[in-house]
Amino acid sequence: MVSRIQVLKYVGFVVGLAAKFVTGSIFVFNAYQDAIKTNFNYTQTEVELLASMLNVGLGIGFVPGIFYDRFGPTLTSGAGLIVSVPVYLLIWSTVKYTEFYSKRIWLMAIYFFLAGFGSVFTYMVALNTNVINFSSKHTGKIVGFLNAFFAGSPSVFATVYYNLFTTGDSTIAENQDFAGFMLFFAILYGIVNIFCMIFLRIYKDDVKDEDVFITSYKDKNGIVLDELTVAVNGNSKHHGDMEETDSDPGTNSQPYSMKQLMCNLNYHLFIWMFACASCVGVVYATNLTVTSKSVHLDKYNDKLTIIIPITNAIVSASIGIVSDIFKEKVPRLGIVIIGCGAFSISLVIVLLFADKYPLFIVATVFTGIGVGIIWSLCPTIMKELFSVEHLGRNWGTCLLLSAIVSFGAQEVFGLLYDEHVPEDMRNSCYGMNCVQEGYGVFVGVSVVGLILGAIILIRKRCCKRLSATDKMA
Structure with missing residues (x-):
């Protein structure tokens, strides 16, 4: 018979899925970035700054993580409500003062930073509460399904944007209702955070399964x-x-204490591996529509922008189940290394064949596979290697490093793109050469992530051999 506590856990899981779905909306930036660029006459470097600040806000996850560890899910959801709703209302209001904000990119950047920061409170509540509530033998599945909703939501939001917030030709920025889309997000964040405050609690069974x-x-x-x-x-x-x-x-x-964590070599290898891999995924996804426009494939934007989220969602849901079943035979780290390899393959394809629509799709699918693997398995690995007790702090610190690296990566991409913009063009560049240098840099970054993952796996295997030797002795 199902107990009341178990029912409440599953209700909390459903609410967590909804919360992750809404927070995934921050990755739909590529759908409306052209509207921002056109409305405010920003350069690509300035647009990359906004995308970077959105990601940096998400990356300050250690603050909501520590807040959650100390005050629990209810107050953390309340904090997310207080930050997210007002900031999306501010972004909604910017289109009424385009001349003012066109000269104050720094202020717009602060708004996007706060939008990302507010979302991570909701993200942490959904992730941490459900990881704590369910047995460790189900961690891969729980994190996988949560990430599937987080990953898949941009495809839904992109579809909503192109069908409900655009009129006529959706490739023309003037036809896009960017402001209405931001108001839509303000309402969603308000609703989902209220539901989190009501239904997300940490529940303990009378009989512990561990x-x-x-x-x-x-x-x-x-x-x-x-x-x-x-x-x-x-x-x-x-x-x-x-x-x-x-x-x-x-x-x-x-x-681990924070000092012990900072002195742990495996932790540093792990978070740098994640930072390298995730920044490649962020740069690719953010600049997907920039690339398609450069190679004259922007008429397919409504299709291209949903490939990564859909692939990501499918991979996330399946990889969690698979990794739980086969974790004794196939280490999760080994699967993460495969994910890093998927990024490298993707970048090589787009570097050489971005102007070929079928191959551009293949490259984008590989990116979705990589994103799905690392974002689903890395939180689980973090819990298994460094304890669930300070998961908010530990995973939040990892997100921070990822955001900092992604910030630099996106600015580099934007600068390399702007170098190829002709003087007589309105901040737009056409041709493969516009994006090849940027993607060339990130091929190297993806390979570094691959190497770091291999080092961790080798170290773990060496530790197992030493443990086996000690047992025999």
């Missing part, structure tokens, strides 16, 4: 080598001074 205990790894002289807090489902086995569990021997659920 027992937490302390175990020490000792050498044959009795000296403690490492002390781990391990969560098991009643399947621990004793071997001398060692505890062996059915969980991954490389999994450490011991809560």
